[in-house]
Every structure is written in structure tokens, then in C-alpha cells.
Amino acid sequence: MKHMTRKATRHVSQNEGLIFEKSSSGKAAWKLPPLDVPEVDASALLGVSERKDLGNMPEVSEIEIIRHFTRLSTWNYAIDLGMYPLGSCTMKYNPRVNELVVRLEGLANGHPYQPERISQGALRIIKTLSECLIEITGMDAITLQPAAGAHGELTGLLMVRAYHESKGDPRKKILIPDSAHGTNPATAAMVGYSVENLKSNAQGMVDVAALAAQMNQDVAALMLTNPNTLGVFEQEIHKIAEIMHAKGGLLYMDGANMNALVGKVRPGDFGVDVMHLNLHKTFSTPHGGGGPGSGPVAVKSKLEPFLPTPVPVTKPDGTLGFEYDRPQSVGRVRAFYGNFGMFVRALAYILANGPDGLRQTTEDAVLNANYIRKGLEGVYDLPYSTPSMHEVVFSDKLQAKKGVRTMDLAKRLIDYGFHPYTTAFPLIVPGALMIEPTESEPKEELDLFVEAMKSIAEEVEEDPRTVLDAPHSTRVSRLDETAAARKPVLRWKPGS
Amino acid sequence: MRYLPKSPADRKAMLQAIGARSIDDLFSPIPAEYRLERDLKVPRQMAESEIVDWFRERSRENGDTYATFLGAGAYYHYRPVIIDSLVSRGEFLTAYTPYQAEISQGTLQSIFEFQTMICELTGMEVANASMYDGSTAAAEAVMMAVRLTGRRSVVIARSVHPEYREVLTTYAHHQNLPLSTSSFKEDGRLNLEELEQSITPDTACVLIQSPNFFGTIEDAATIAEIAHKKGAMLVVSIAEAVSLGIVEPPRQADIIALEAQSFGVPLGFGGPYCGVIATREQFVRQMPGRLAGQTTDRNGKRGFVLTLATREQHIRREKATSNICTNQALVALMVNIFMTIYGKVGLKELAKQNLAKTAYAAAQFSKHAKVLLSGPPRFNEFIVQTSEDPYAINSRLLGHKIVGGLPLKKFYPELGNAALWCCTELTTRSAIDTAVGLVAESERSVRSAREEVDVQEVAP
Ligand SMILES: Cc1ncc(COP(=O)(O)O)c(C=O)c1O
Numbered sequence: 001m002k003h004m005t006r007k008a009t010r011h012v013s014q015n016e017g018l019i020f021e022k023s024s025s026g027k028a029a030w031k032l033p034p035l036d037v038p039e040v041d042a043s044a045l046l047g048v049s050e051r052k053d054l055g056n057m058p059e060v061s062e063i064e065i066i067r068h069f070t071r072l073s074t075w076n077y078a079i080d081l082g083m084y085p086l087g088s089c090t091m092k093y094n095p096r097v098n099e100l101v102v103r104l105e106g107l108a109n110g111h112p113y114q115p116e117r118i119s120q121g122a123l124r125i126i127k128t129l130s131e132c133l134i135e136i137t138g139m140d141a142i143t144l145q146p147a148a149g150a151h152g153e154l155t156g157l158l159m160v161r162a163y164h165e166s167k168g169d170p171r172k173k174i175l176i177p178d179s180a181h182g183t184n185p186a187t188a189a190m191v192g193y194s195v196e197n198l199k200s201n202a203q204g205m206v207d208v209a210a211l212a213a214q215m216n217q218d219v220a221a222l223m224l225t226n227p228n229t230l231g232v233f234e235q236e237i238h239k240i241a242e243i244m245h246a247k248g249g250l251l252y253m254d255g256a257n258m259n260a261l262v263g264k265v266r267p268g269d270f271g272v273d274v275m276h277l278n279l280h281k282t283f284s285t286p287h288g289g290g291g292p293g294s295g296p297v298a299v300k301s302k303l304e305p306f307l308p309t310p311v312p313v314t315k316p317d318g319t320l321g322f323e324y325d326r327p328q329s330v331g332r333v334r335a336f337y338g339n340f341g342m343f344v345r346a347l348a349y350i351l352a353n354g355p356d357g358l359r360q361t362t363e364d365a366v367l368n369a370n371y372i373r374k375g376l377e378g379v380y381d382l383p384y385s386t387p388s389m390h391e392v393v394f395s396d397k398l399q400a401k402k403g404v405r406t407m408d409l410a411k412r413l414i415d416y417g418f419h420p421y422t423t424a425f426p427l428i429v430p431g432a433l434m435i436e437p438t439e440s441e442p443k444e445e446l447d448l449f450v451e452a453m454k455s456i457a458e459e460v461e462e463d464p465r466t467v468l469d470a471p472h473s474t475r476v477s478r479l480d481e482t483a484a485a486r487k488p489v490l491r492w493k494p495g496s
Numbered sequence: 497m498r499y500l501p502k503s504p505a506d507r508k509a510m511l512q513a514i515g516a517r518s519i520d521d522l523f524s525p526i527p528a529e530y531r532l533e534r535d536l537k538v539p540r541q542m543a544e545s546e547i548v549d550w551f552r553e554r555s556r557e558n559g560d561t562y563a564t565f566l567g568a569g570a571y572y573h574y575r576p577v578i579i580d581s582l583v584s585r586g587e588f589l590t591a592y593t594p595y596q597a598e599i600s601q602g603t604l605q606s607i608f609e610f611q612t613m614i615c616e617l618t619g620m621e622v623a624n625a626s627m628y629d630g631s632t633a634a635a636e637a638v639m640m641a642v643r644l645t646g647r648r649s650v651v652i653a654r655s656v657h658p659e660y661r662e663v664l665t666t667y668a669h670h671q672n673l674p675l676s677t678s679s680f681k682e683d684g685r686l687n688l689e690e691l692e693q694s695i696t697p698d699t700a701c702v703l704i705q706s707p708n709f710f711g712t713i714e715d716a717a718t719i720a721e722i723a724h725k726k727g728a729m730l731v732v733s734i735a736e737a738v739s740l741g742i743v744e745p746p747r748q749a750d751i752i753a754l755e756a757q758s759f760g761v762p763l764g765f766g767g768p769y770c771g772v773i774a775t776r777e778q779f780v781r782q783m784p785g786r787l788a789g790q791t792t793d794r795n796g797k798r799g800f801v802l803t804l805a806t807r808e809q810h811i812r813r814e815k816a817t818s819n820i821c822t823n824q825a826l827v828a829l830m831v832n833i834f835m836t837i838y839g840k841v842g843l844k845e846l847a848k849q850n851l852a853k854t855a856y857a858a859a860q861f862s863k864h865a866k867v868l869l870s871g872p873p874r875f876n877e878f879i880v881q882t883s884e885d886p887y888a889i890n891s892r893l894l895g896h897k898i899v900g901g902l903p904l905k906k907f908y909p910e911l912g913n914a915a916l917w918c919c920t921e922l923t924t925r926s927a928i929d930t931a932v933g934l935v936a937e938s939e940r941s942v943r944s945a946r947e948e949v950d951v952q953e954v955a956p
């Protein structure tokens with residue numbers, strides 16, 4: 001390995017087995033207080049329903065648990081360690097004050113069914129966040145119930161469907177650009193729609209003429225990501241909206257990329273009828289290794305009657321409450337009110353930013369992406385030269401000539417101390433390198449990233465093997481995913 | 497803005513490097529007529545201390561000092577301190593989905609351990625990495641049964657959490673899955689004769705909850721037999737995970753949809769919680785959600801990856817088993833740590849304390865009011881029927897800083913003045929005695945008011 005890595009260096013990492021391998025009878029990490037009511041005889045109370053044995057559940061002490069999970073944690077990369085440029089994922093800083101306020105007694109221990117009289121604090125948070133998100137999106141109404149982006153899509157399309165049905169015009173199809181994320185078509189199918197693909201044009205944008213040709217009375221909505229998954233703003237968005245509306249269709253916006261827009265432009269102003277947000281992307285709630293998220297859905301007033309129940313309202317006496325009686329509602333999409341803990345964090349983020357901070361955040365996110373683009377142009381193939389917003393998508397075309405693909409480059413990036421970019425999509429770019437730095441990266445980190453990517457490109461020319469065998473510095477080398485899927489081992493068993 | 501790591505000089509240098517005159521150049525792809533030329537109308541930028549104060553105020557307005565008898569799908573259990581110590585580690589908190597396995601082994605191994613423990617506790621062979629919550633897990637489990645059986649209709653026990661049933665109704669609506677409900681008997685258990693009749697050759701599955709919404713433990717073995725005899729599957733929803741410490745799991749079920757909130761997840765006004773689906777190995781390819789699996793690296797070393805991704809939306813798009821992508825990973829980690837702390841012995845002892853508190857409370861209440869649907873074994877919850885409207889009693893209880901049981905009129909009007917009470921290991925005897933005292937007082941005053949009326953009517 002000729003090239004030095006400037007950001008990362010190796011250090012000792014602790015080995016750690018599975019927790020079951022540390023278990024032995026009689027160890028404990030728990031202690032219950034004495035009962036203040038009479039003991040009971042479980043067998044007498046439960047009869048045949050009594051459980052006698054808890055199988056292979058572990059028995060370990062507290063220090064072992066602390067060490068176990070702390071050691072595991074050190075095997076993860078994280079935003080707290082450095083740049084995490086996963087395109088479409090918006091891996092930004094997760095403020096710590098958010099974690100403090102969500103744990104305040106009344107919020108952490110609030111029961112979803114406690115009387116509204118003593119739920120005014122939670123309701124105020126829901127209302128304030130709703131108002132902020134409505135203002136940010138330029139829409140008219142919102143539900144915070146969906147638990148993630150895909151769940152928001154489901155909720156949004158259910159409302160689209162209810163809207164058309166209320167007009168006696170149940171439509172059959174959803175148009176989805178070929179650049180879309182996999183959840184979009186998967187969601188459309190769950191709502192009973194058939195999916196029709198929409199081809200992108202040479203600029204990576206919606207082909208407006210093709211859309212006009214494909215749009216007809218059978219189409220319920222177009223699901224559009226804007227900026228799209230190439231990080232490109234759909235410049236003809238007003239025409240797109242017009243085409244949809246002229247034939248009675250709706251414009252759905254996947255708001256995964258709102259980090260490029262907040263404070264600069266509002267989807268409600270450019271013709272969007274319904275959209276979801278990802279509080280776990282744009283609004284800084286932590287990804288937590290895959291969730292939880294929160295996917296609020298904002299709508300124009302014509303869709304408001306169809307919002308999931310319950311809907312938060314201000315009562316005549318000025319107190320806040322929930323309204324359940326909404327005859328046109330699509331119904332509930334989950335129990336209770338949504339991932340409330342994420343609402344608290346997202347609102348804390350908005351309050352920490354204010355209007356000026358939100359705008360600056362967006363500007364910095366777009367600045368960072370363009371800085372990377374500039375730094376890597378020519379080194380990596382840029383399949384679409386259309387201006388980038390918050391992310392930039394290169395391809396592995398130049399490196400593929402040496403047999404090195406985007407996943408190989410990504411794995412090599414790990415050795416340089418960075419998390420890889422997104423490799424899985426957009427499908428319209430074969431061998432995509434989808435890079436989203438977010439606003440959270442200082443110039444120094446971006447410079448190191450560009451340097452690392454250039455260095456890897458040189459390695460591909462001089463010593464492709466190094467890249468193909470990467471990563472070299474992790475505790476495990478490349479893992480055999482094929483074997484994992486062929487003969488799935490999905491749980492530990494004694495003696496295994 | 498304190499989260500932004502750039503000086504004005506940095507920004508200037510970067511713009512120069514890009515070759516842009518100003519930041520506005522970078523936003524020129526947005527048509528001018530749509531650009532926002534004003535400040536967003538959101539609250540002004542606040543200092544950290546102001547943010548903490550604002551939320552403290554909200555916390556105080558949110559019943560921060562009340563004891564609670566509410567359960568109904570959200571349970572107040574003790575959360576050991578180390579759960580938050582560990583999930584607050586940035587390496588867990590601020591990591592993405594573990595798609596890049598080599599630098600995500602911590603998350604992946606913990607999911608593998610989670611899946612293992614869920615299997616041990618539920619008696620199933622495979623469990624996924626999590627679903628949004630118990631309600632969506634139940635709905636997706638039902639849809640899974642529909643795919644597995646090739647049948648379309650679903651029989652749902654009326655004793656399943658009413659909001660879970662609402663969610664299933666929403667999900668099923670546009671997939672044209674006919675739903676029917678099966679009622680419960682006087683003793684709180686499912687009416688088996690009625691159930692047997694409602695299963696048709698088109699029934700994909702029967703969905704029950706056990707312990708059910710009323711706390712009653714269903715006879716899952718018999719229900720499974722009835723369903724299987726007619727070629728239908730049994731899907732069991734479990735909303736109170738602590739019950740698994742002492743209650744035999746429904747091993748005869750084909751799919752279990754669990755809400756694991758009881759295992760170390762804060763009530764948090766209803767979320768985020770942690771749904772999980774567990775099933776038999778033969779059904780795994782129709783399972784929704786992520787799965788971690790064991791494999792080896794190039795040197796033969798054990799490691800873990802996300803696997804069987806061909807079920808998922810990023811590969812299969814409209815043919816995927818579900819649209820779920822982001823799940824509840826960090827909450828599943830809380831659950832994982834909780835299960836590790838209590839383990840084989842502690843979970844049982846914990847569940848026993850829950851049984852004892854509930855038995856005591858139900859016995860005390862039954863001295864003064866009617867405890868409905870009793871007979872079969874129960875866990876943590878029971879229904880008290882009073883003469884007075886439970887809302888009125890609850891409102892007096894609030895004066896004692898106690899939140900009473902959940903009035904059931906909204907969900908089960910036929911039960912009259914009934915409320916669903918819940919005890920856990922955290923319910924104190926003194927809170928139980930106070931609540932029982934108020935209910936007793938209410939019954940006495942209703943009775944004496946009635947006697948007064950009787951006396952007046954008798955008087956000439
Ligand atoms: C463009 C886009 N749409 C939808 C989603 C799905 O969102 P979630 O994972 O929150 O369900 C993603 C997630 O990565 C995305 O990037």
C-alpha cells in the first residue's frame with residue numbers, strides 16, 4: 001500500500017464473543033425490590049399457561065454487559081467519528097441537547113392514554129412542530145403519525161387514493177421515475193396501485209414530454225423526489241405539476257432530499273399536493289443503526305379530510321386535544337400518535353436553528369456537495385453534468401475499465417477513515433457513487449475526503465488489487481454475503 | 497449557528513474553489529419565482545439553555561409526577577440505567593443501517609443477539625431485526641399469512657387491541673382483504689364456536705392477541721388447532737412482552753407479532769416503540785423487514801451481515817414483501833440490553849412481581865366493584881366495572897396524582913362503566929389502596945344516593 005491514509009490509523013480493537021457465550025448459571029445483572037403485596041403462586045394462577053423455562057436466555061453481570069456492548073460499539077463507524085457521506089440518507093450531526101430533552105420525566109414517561117388535561121406539554125410539542133413543518137414545506141396540514149419515510153409514503157398514497165375515490169374516480173396507476181428509491185414502487189403496490197415507470201431525460205430529470213404522453217385519467221399520482229436522487233432539482237417542476245393537475249392527477253413528493261430546500265424554496269409553492277418528510281434525515285434525529293425514524297406527511301387542504309386519525313386540534317377552551325371523529329379519514333396507520341420521541345428531537349433542532357440557521361444549514365449542505373463535485377470532477381465520471389444541489393452522483397465508469405467497481409472503491413474508502421457513499425442506487429447510473437456530505441462537514445474533512453478519493457483513483461491505476469481486496473484495516477475483511485443468504489444462520493444455537 | 501462547522505472565510509474559499517460568485521449561484525436551478533425571499537416563520541434561534549427550559553416547561557405540563565394505572569399496549573416498567581448509557585454511545589446512536597458490514601459489526605452482532613433472544617422467548621425459529629411497532633407488525637404479519645396461504649380473508653379477535661385492529665383495517669382496505677371479527681365470551685376469552693364457524697376456505701389467518709387487550713391469556717393451542725384444521729394460519733400479537741417471562745408463549749402459532757416496548761423502552765407518549773415479527777424457518781422468505789445473518793470473512797473469521805435482502809424493497813421494488821426500510825434499530829438495541837440484563841432468571845422473577853401486584857389489585861377492587869371477564873389466567877390487566885362513570889372517578893383520582901384505568905366506553909360500549917386497569921412491578925401498594933379507596937367511596941355514594949331516591953319514592 002503505497003498511499004498513506006491521513007485521516008485514520010489502526011488501533012487495538014477488543015474481541016468479543018456473543019453474549020450467550022459468556023453466560024453461566026447464577027450470574028445476574030438485576031435486582032428487584034422486596035414485594036409490598038403478598039407473593040403469589042404462579043402455577044396456581046396460570047395453570048397450564050405457566051412458563052417453566054426461558055431456554056437459552058443469558059445470565060451475565062452488569063460489568064460484562066457494559067463491556068460487551070461497549071466493545072461492539074467500537075466496531076461501528078458513526079457520524080460522531082467522521083464524515084458519513086451516504087447519499088439520500090442525510091447523515092448530519094445529531095445534537096445532544098435533543099437527547100437530553102427527550103428524556104425529561106414528563107416526556108419520557110408520558111402515557112399515550114393519559115388524560116388530555118395532563119398531556120398539554122406533549123400536545124404543545126406536536127402542535128408547534130406541526131406548525132413549523134407546515135411553514136417549512138408550504139403545505140396546509142400535516143400528520144406526524146407515520147414511523148418512517150416509507151410509512152409516510154404509504155400514508156400519503158392512502159390519502160391520494162381516498163381523495164380520488166371521494167370523487168368517484170378510483171384510479172389505478174402511480175407514475176414513478178426510474179431514478180426513484182425502492183420504497184416508492186413497493187409502497188404503491190401496498191396501496192393496490194400498479195406502477196408505471198417514467199424514463200429520465202439526458203439531464204437526469206423527468207422527461208416532460210414523456211410525462212405528458214404517459215399521463216392520463218388512470219394515473220392517480222406521480223411520485224417525485226425533488227431534488228431527485230441524482231441531487232438534481234427538477235427545473236421544470238411547474239410544468240410537471242401542471243401536467244398532473246390538468247388531468248386530475250396529484251403530485252406526490254418524496255421529501256428525502258429536503259435538506260437541499262429548507263428555507264430556500266417550499267414544495268407547497270411549486271405545486272406539490274402531498275409529501276413526506278424524514279425527521280431522521282433533514283431534522284437531525286439520530287439514525288440509531290437503522291431507526292427509529294419519523295415520516296410526517298404534509299398535504300394541501302384538499303387532502304386534509306383524509307388525514308389519519310386522530311388529528312391534534314385546539315379546543316374551544318384553548319386547550320389542546322385529539323379529534324377522532326373524521327369520517328373521511330384513511331384511518332390509523334399505527335397505534336397511538338407516531339414516534340413522539342422523534343418529534344421532540346426534531347423540534348429541538350428547529351429551535352436551535354431558527355429561520356437563519358435553517359437557511360444557512362441548507363446553503364452549507366449545497367456548498368459542501370458542490371465542493372466535492374469540483375474536487376472529484378475528472379477523477380471520477382460524472383454521468384450527468386446538470387448542477388448538483390445537496391448531493392453529487394459519480395459513476396465507476398473510469399475505474400471499471402480496470403475491473404474495479406463502485407463497491408470496491410467504497411470498501412477502500414473505509415481504510416481511509418470514511419464511511420462509504422451510497423452504492424445501491426439510483427439505478428439509472430450503473431455503478432453509482434452517490435455522495436451527500438451534509439452541512440455537518442468542515443472544510444478540512446471535505447479536503448481529506450477528496451484527497452482520499454483521488455488517492456483511491458490512483459491506486460486503481462497502479463495497484464487495483466489493493467482496492468479489490470479492501471478493506472484492509474477492519475476487524476473483519478469482506479464478508480461472504482452469498483453464503484449468508486444461501487444457508488441463512490439467523491440466530492445463535494447452543495453448540496454452534 | 498453552532499452546529500455548522502464553517503467560518504465565513506471557509507465559505508468564501510469554497511465558493512471560490514467551485515467558481516461560484518455567491519451562494520445564490522448554487523441555487524440557480526430553482527426557478528426564481530419559487531425561491532423563498534423571506535425568513536421562514538419559525539421561532540427565532542434559541543440558546544441551548546432556552547431550549548432546555550422550553551422543554552422542561554412542556555415536561556411539567558405533561559403529568560411528570562403522576563402514578564399510572566394505564567396499560568393498554570403501553571406499559572410502565574423500570575428501565576435499568578445502563579440501557580441509556582449504552583444506547584447513548586455515538587457509535588450506536590449516530591450510525592446508519594449496517595449495509596457496510598465491515599464497519600457495522602457492532603450493530604450487526606447486536607441484531608443477531610436480539611433475533612436469538614426473541615426466538616428463545618417466543619418459541620419461534622426466526623425473528624426479524626424490528627418493525628415500526630406492535631400494530632404495524634401485526635398488520636404485516638397478517639399480510640405475510642395472506643402471501644403464504646394464497647388466501648385472502650382474515651378473522652380478527654375483537655379482543656385484539658382496538659387500535660391494532662384499526663391499523664390492520666387501514667392496511668387491508670386497498671388490498672381487498674375481507675376482514676371479519678370474532679367475539680369474546682363472558683370470561684374474556686375468544687368464543688371458539690363462533691371462531692370455528694367464521695373460518696372459511698378463504699381464511700388466510702386468525703389474528704388473536706395474548707394476553708389479549710383485557711389481560712386474559714388465550715388458549716392459543718386450541719385456537720391454532722381450529723385454524724390449522726381449516727388450513728388457516730394463526731397469527732398471535734403480543735403487546736405486553738414482560739408476560740413472556742412467566743406465560744407460556746403461543747408456540748403453536750405460525751407467526752408472532754410482538755410489541756417489545758415493555759423491555760426497556762420509555763412510554764414516551766406512544767413512541768418510538770419496537771415491533772418484531774417472529775415465525776418458523778420455512779416462512780422466512782415471506783417475512784418483511786431486515787434480518788441479520790452469520791457468515792465468514794475471507795479469512796474464515798465469524799462476522800454478520802444483513803441478509804435475504806431479495807425480500808426487500810431496495811432489490812425487489814414493487815414485488816417486495818413490504819415497503820419497510822428504516823426500522824426501529826436503536827429501540828431494538830434497548831430491548832436487547834434489557835433482555836440481556838434480566839436474562840433467564842430475572843425475566844421470570846420480574847414477571848412474577850407483575851403477577852403479584854395485579855393479583856393483589858384485582859382482589860382489592862373486587863371487594864367493592866365488579867371485576868369483569870374473570871376466570872381464565874391473566875397478566876397485568878383487568879377490567880373494573882363501576883356504577884359511576886370511570887371518567888368521573890378518574891378525575892378525582894387525578895387530585896391524588898394518580899392516573900386511573902382506561903375507560904373502555906370508546907372501544908367496548910357494551911361493557912358499560914368499565915375501565916381497563918394495569919399494574920406492573922412499579923405500581924405501589926399505596927397507589928393501589930388509594931385507587932381502590934376512591935372506587936369504594938364512589939360505589940358507596942352511588943348506593944346511598946339510590947337509597948335516598950328509594951326512600952323519597954316510598955315517602956307519601
Ligand atoms: C429517496 C428515498 N425515499 C425513501 C426512503 C425511505 O425512507 P425510510 O428509510 O425512512 O423508510 C429513502 C431512504 O433511504 C430514500 O433515500
